[in-house]
Amino acid sequence: MQAFQLVVLLSVFVRCCLCNGTLSLFGDYHREHLPVQLSLNESQEDGNLLLPFNTTRVSGSPEALGIQQFILDHFTTGLQNNWTVEQDNFQENGYNFTNLVFTLDTARSDANKNGTKYILFAAHYDTLVNPAGFIGAVDSAASCAILMYLAQFLDTLAYEDRELLQQTILGGEYGVKIVFFDGEEAIEEWTATDSIYGSRHLAAQWLEDGTMEQIELFVLLDLLGGATTKQVPRWKIKSYYKEAHRHYQQLSKIEDAYLADPATPFSKKELFPSDVLYMMMGRVLIEDDHVPFYNASVPILHLIPFPFPETWHTIGDTFDTLDEAEIQRWAVLLSEFAVDTMAGPQ
Ligand SMILES: [Zn+2]
Numbered sequence: 614m615q616a617f618q619l620v621v622l623l624s625v626f627v628r629c630c631l632c633n634g635t636l637s638l639f640g641d642y643h644r645e646h647l648p649v650q651l652s653l654n655e656s657q658e659d660g661n662l663l664l665p666f667n668t669t670r671v672s673g674s675p676e677a678l679g680i681q682q683f684i685l686d687h688f689t690t691g692l693q694n695n696w697t698v699e700q701d702n703f704q705e706n707g708y709n710f711t712n713l714v715f716t717l718d719t720a721r722s723d724a725n726k727n728g729t730k731y732i733l734f735a736a737h738y739d740t741l742v743n744p745a746g747f748i749g750a751v752d753s754a755a756s757c758a759i760l761m762y763l764a765q766f767l768d769t770l771a772y773e774d775r776e777l778l779q780q781t782i783l784g785g786e787y788g789v790k791i792v793f794f795d796g797e798e799a800i801e802e803w804t805a806t807d808s809i810y811g812s813r814h815l816a817a818q819w820l821e822d823g824t825m826e827q828i829e830l831f832v833l834l835d836l837l838g839g840a841t842t843k844q845v846p847r848w849k850i851k852s853y854y855k856e857a858h859r860h861y862q863q864l865s866k867i868e869d870a871y872l873a874d875p876a877t878p879f880s881k882k883e884l885f886p887s888d889v890l891y892m893m894m895g896r897v898l899i900e901d902d903h904v905p906f907y908n909a910s911v912p913i914l915h916l917i918p919f920p921f922p923e924t925w926h927t928i929g930d931t932f933d934t935l936d937e938a939e940i941q942r943w944a945v946l947l948s949e950f951a952v953d954t955m956a957g958p959q
Pocket of ligand 1: 752798926
């Protein structure tokens with residue numbers, strides 16, 4: 614009985630903290646924008662960030678170039694703040710690759726920028742060469758669309774709510790970088806040199822120019838948004854790294870608070886901070902774009918279900934298998950998480 618009462622008290626405390634912090638501020642924003650921007654309804658074309666990804670995106674292909682342009686247009690003409698845009702172009706293994714890197718700086722003056730710490734959010738936009746016609750809906754179209762939504766949310770916040778901005782983003786020392794990696798997939802078979810082309814290239818560059826030291830946390834989205842991910846407990850997004858476990862706990866608290874709000878696209882709990890088995894192993898168990906950053910001692914929050922969805926790397930990974938509510942809940946979670954994290958320790 615005592616233990617039960619303590620749990621109830623703790624959960625009420627957490628909920629109140631969150632309500633006073635971010636939830637009551639941003640719920641209306643999400644209710645207005647999610648149905649338009651992350652919709653699977655084909656009649657909802659205007660402002661839709663998800664449906665344009667319903668295409669193959671093999672590195673260097675015309676379709677990949679089209680998606681690059683779509684992403685670039687979003688940041689350069691669709692948003693209101695001056696995001697720094699970097700295109701990291703390179704060739705390897707006979708392919709052209711392009712990472713897209715977008716930075717929202719928060720320091721009050723340029724002089725402070727060198728001291729800025731960044732939260733990095735990333736996903737990969739390329740798709741497998743084989744099987745031909747592979748769409749990669751969960752791998753990782755949905756994750757890319759979620760990042761674009763996150764950018765728009767932070768941009769609106771930074772542009773429109775100056776008072777809040779002073780208290781959170783501008784008042785702190787954090788900026789945000791959003792990266793769309795190219796060449797995550799192996800061209801033939803996954804090896805250390807035939808995979809994660811884009812993240813290896815960017816990490817090497819950042820180690821050389823000092824940017825790596827400014828990355829406080831790397832949040833990597835992959836295989837999110839599928840209907841099967843909701844079938845807890847088999848497909849679970851676990852806490853994989855102890856260096857970022859407190860951030861996983863933070864996400865879980867935001868999830869708890871939203872579960873208590875019936876007007877949100879949250880139906881059941883998907884994060885389980887007490888499941889620490891993978892984290893305790895203390896090594897990379899799932900290779901992905903985070904590996905070069907993990908090797909550079911950056912804390913990693915890897916948001917990927919394990920086991921992988923059943924359609925993983927099959928021609929069946931199509932938009933038919935996506936779940937709109939699942940995609941939208943991740944957009945909400947990460948939006949709230951970004952603001953919470955950039956506000957710094959409470
Ligand atoms: Zn893949």
